[in-house]
Amino acid sequence: MPHPASDLSAVRRPIAHAQGLPNAHYTDAGVFEEEKQALLFSQWAGLAAQADVPEPGDAVPMSFLGVPLLLIRDKQGQVRVFQNTCRHRGMILVEEPRKIEGAIRCPYHSWCYATDGRLVSTPHVGGPGQNTHDGIDRATLGLIEVRSHLWFGVVWINLSGDAPAFEIAMSGLLARWAEFDHPLFHGGAESRFQLEVDCNWKLAVENYCESYHLPWVHPGLNSYSRLEDHYHIEQPGEYSGQGTMVYRQIRNENGDVFPDFTGLSDKWDTAAEYVAAYPNVLLGVHRDHAFAIILVPDSVGHTTEHVHLFYTRPATDEGLRARNAQQWKTVFEEDIFVVQGMQRGRLAPGFDGGRFSPAMDGPTHLFHDWVAGKIETHRARPRAAE
Known part of the structure; x- marks a missing residue:
């Protein structure tokens, strides 16, 4: 109200x-x-500066009005914004600014994401030694990407996803x-x-x-x-x-x-x-x-x-x-x-x-x-x- x-x-x-x-x-x-x-x-809304992630693999976790976000420049050089949350159990993925050399690895159960958000590894998800399961569709469980745009050196985001x-x-x-x-x-x-x-x-x-x-x-x-x-x-x-x-x-x-x-x-x-x-x-x-x-x-x-x-x-x-x-x-x-x-x-x-x-x-x-x-x-x- x-x-x-x-x-x-x-x-x-x-x-x-x-x-x-x-x-x-x-x-x-x-x-x-x-x-x-x-x-x-x-x-x-403005989130950050593009210069906060100058090189491919650079990742900076941040909070915007309580929402945990990950600002990252992927391996192809594109600046992206993801929710900084693993799709498995909701664990925060990246705690401190760092360079992602390989994949973004969840510290909880080691699910791994490419820098473009794709879920690429789910170790033991089907049982010990079984890294796949019919009930876990990796293609639909990538990181949740936040709509973003680059202009004037600023990374702009639309969290609701429905702005013009x-x-x-x-x-x-x-x-x-x-x-x-x-x-x-x-x-x-x-x-x-x-x-x-x-x-x-x-x-x-x-x-x-x-x-x-x-x-x-x-x-x-x-x-x-x-x-x-x-x-x-x-x-x-x-x-x-x-x-x-x-x-x-x-x-x-x-x-x-x-x-x-x-x-x-x-x-x-x-x-x-x-x-x-x-x-x-x-x-x-x-x-x-x-x-x-x-x-x-x-x-x-x-x-x-x-x-x-x-x-x-x-x-x-x-x-x-x-x-x-x-x-x-x-x-x-x-x-x-x-x-x-x-x-x-x-x-x-x-x-x-x-x-x-x-x-x-x-x-x-x-x-x-x-x-x-x-x-x-x-x-x-x-x-x-x-």
């Missing part, structure tokens, strides 16, 4: 009359479970950033970091969407890329965010910059854009690098932000990459007190979800409206089936 405090009609009003999502959507464990299904399992094709679901963003349809090269160890934040994951999305807070939360950034240099980015049902007409390239002590993406239009000489791809991936594009922040909702009040920076070539200046990563880490860390403060503020029973500035909060309101619409659709499904 939906939480009694989660009436969403006020959220879906036009922005001048709308209220934000009720407190329960940030503090209530039951609503968190409902949103898990409505917002994260049923959509194309990624190219349809993200068609607006694919078209908007078609100029950046080039290979992205992960910057390496110094170009990845994570931030642990005591807030509901949606607050990280909401804050990222808008530029309204720049003068007060990011005074260094705002000193050259000012609030008035920014514009809204709004695509109902898919993404929202902000752009700036003033992007300043980072330089090393010799004045060198990162090489640009090829074939960009003149707009990108000075512009940059920052978009929240619903539900949980925050993306940024610039003429010379890009980044992805994958928000992992660990619980109703805690989120891990996995940050990855990408470049136009595999080998760029290591010191400059490290400097760029530190610059972005500083900016993202400046947001932590804000999202954690909003999380604590949601414990105030009289807070009604807040208001939106029609001039400044359009991207954030769009995200709230998307959340409310998906939840309403999710709630309607059981009744339709009755």
Whole structure:
């Protein structure tokens, strides 16, 4: 049953009359479970970076909202996502990141799976020394594969299996950033970091969407890329965010910059854009690098932000990459007190979800409206089936 405090009609009003999502959507464990299904399992959600499994045989176990998953690059070089569970008795197959040299072997009864998920060995399943049995059809007992798609250096998954094709679901963003349809090269160890934040994951999305807070939360950034240099980015049902007409390239002590993406239009000489791809991936594009922040909702009040920076070539200046990563880490860390403060503020029973500035909060309101619409659709499904 939906939480009694989660009436969403006020959220879906036009922005001048709308209220934000009720407190329960940030503090209530039951609503968190409902949103898990409505917002994260049923959509194309970000799981990890392709660079987490760079070589064939690389395997990384991970949990996504409690579901045990195995990210693997199979022996043919294809990135796949499987449920990290043996089809025999449900044992976890891989406990730590490692290279799969032969097969994925279950530590319980030694059933073995190829890196493409096929069940290839079932020792003693028919009795001692008998490795087959008529009742065990290996062809139907491969690992359960999770629907996945690779784009922008990110491994996207659809756990429910019934979302529209990624190219349809993200068609607006694919078209908007078609100029950046080039290979992205992960910057390496110094170009990845994570931030642990005591807030509901949606607050990280909401804050990222808008530029309204720049003068007060990011005074260094705002000193050259000012609030008035920014514009809204709004695509109902898919993404929202902000752009700036003033992007300043980072330089090393010799004045060198990162090489640009090829074939960009003149707009990108000075512009940059920052978009929240619903539900949980925050993306940024610039003429010379890009980044992805994958928000992992660990619980109703805690989120891990996995940050990855990408470049136009595999080998760029290591010191400059490290400097760029530190610059972005500083900016993202400046947001932590804000999202954690909003999380604590949601414990105030009289807070009604807040208001939106029609001039400044359009991207954030769009995200709230998307959340409310998906939840309403999710709630309607059981009744339709009755």
